[in-house]
Amino acid sequence: MAKLSGKPGKSSGSLSGDGKFEQEFYMTNSEVAILFRELAQEIEAGGRVEATTSGWSLGVNPIPPIKLEIEYDPRKRKLEIQVKLKEIP
Numbered sequence: 001m002a003k004l005s006g007k008p009g010k011s012s013g014s015l016s017g018d019g020k021f022e023q024e025f026y027m028t029n030s031e032v033a034i035l036f037r038e039l040a041q042e043i044e045a046g047g048r049v050e051a052t053t054s055g056w057s058l059g060v061n062p063i064p065p066i067k068l069e070i071e072y073d074p075r076k077r078k079l080e081i082q083v084k085l086k087e088i089p
Helices: 029-045
Strands: 007-012 022-026 049-052 057-060 067-073 078-084
Touching: 029 049
Parallel strands: none
Antiparallel strands: 007 022, 049 057, 067 078
């Protein structure tokens, strides 16, 4: 279980129902590194991958291939890395 720490930011949607839910977090370098290590361990082990906070827990049993998206904006000097874990319904 990967614990999300840091300061919560904007969120949209709801955890209840069928709609999409999004939550931003602002974390230190150390907090992000810990989160990535926890996620990596869960992905390597196979089975369920979960992200949790004190208020909620979300998870999936991802199937390969896992999709990774990289986006770079040189004007803003911003690198975005997105990992998409998809589960068969």
